[in-house]
Amino acid sequence: MASIRKETFVDARPEDVWDAIRDWGALHERLVPGFAVDCRLDGADRIVTFFTGAVLRERLVDSDDDERRLAWSIVDGPYAHHNGSAQVFDAGHGRSRFVWITDLLPDELQAPTEQLMERGISTVRETLEAAPRAA
Numbered sequence: 274m275a276s277i278r279k280e281t282f283v284d285a286r287p288e289d290v291w292d293a294i295r296d297w298g299a300l301h302e303r304l305v306p307g308f309a310v311d312c313r314l315d316g317a318d319r320i321v322t323f324f325t326g327a328v329l330r331e332r333l334v335d336s337d338d339d340e341r342r343l344a345w346s347i348v349d350g351p352y353a354h355h356n357g358s359a360q361v362f363d364a365g366h367g368r369s370r371f372v373w374i375t376d377l378l379p380d381e382l383q384a385p386t387e388q389l390m391e392r393g394i395s396t397v398r399e400t401l402e403a404a405p406r407a408a
Contacts, residue, residue, distance in 0.1 A: 274354065275383035276376045279394045283361075283369045285401045290361040290369045291341040293401060297333060303404070308396040318348070325389075331357075354378040371397055 283290055293303040297319060301309040311322040315330070322328045327350065334344040340360065347355035355377045362370040373394055377386060 274376055274378050275380045277383065277387050277390055279373045279390050281371050281394050281398045282364055283371050283398050283401045285369055285404065286367050287341060287361050287363045287369045289406065290371060290401055294343050294359050294361060295336055304400060305393055305396045306400060308393050351382060352377050
């Protein structure tokens, strides 16, 4: 099983970063606009349309406010198995450390998935740093 880990530091408070991560239905507006171009809820699932044209169903596994961690699984599409998580940590001085982990099968999808995650995490950082800051 392939495992991909991406991290970035974000010049935004952890509580603001977490608020955007946990907003399950607003991925395309608050976290990765332009990377995800549409998102609609279907029960606990979200149907996400990406800039590539791919449309995937993502199932919410867990949203943990105490750990500031969101976990989900892609339940259709190219993966035989997919589990993703995003977590935010306090990096001090009003900054955050954003960690995105994906475990997937088949292994052959690791390289293209990793390339997409590089673009995605860059979008996360840019979006969150440009977001209005709470007082």
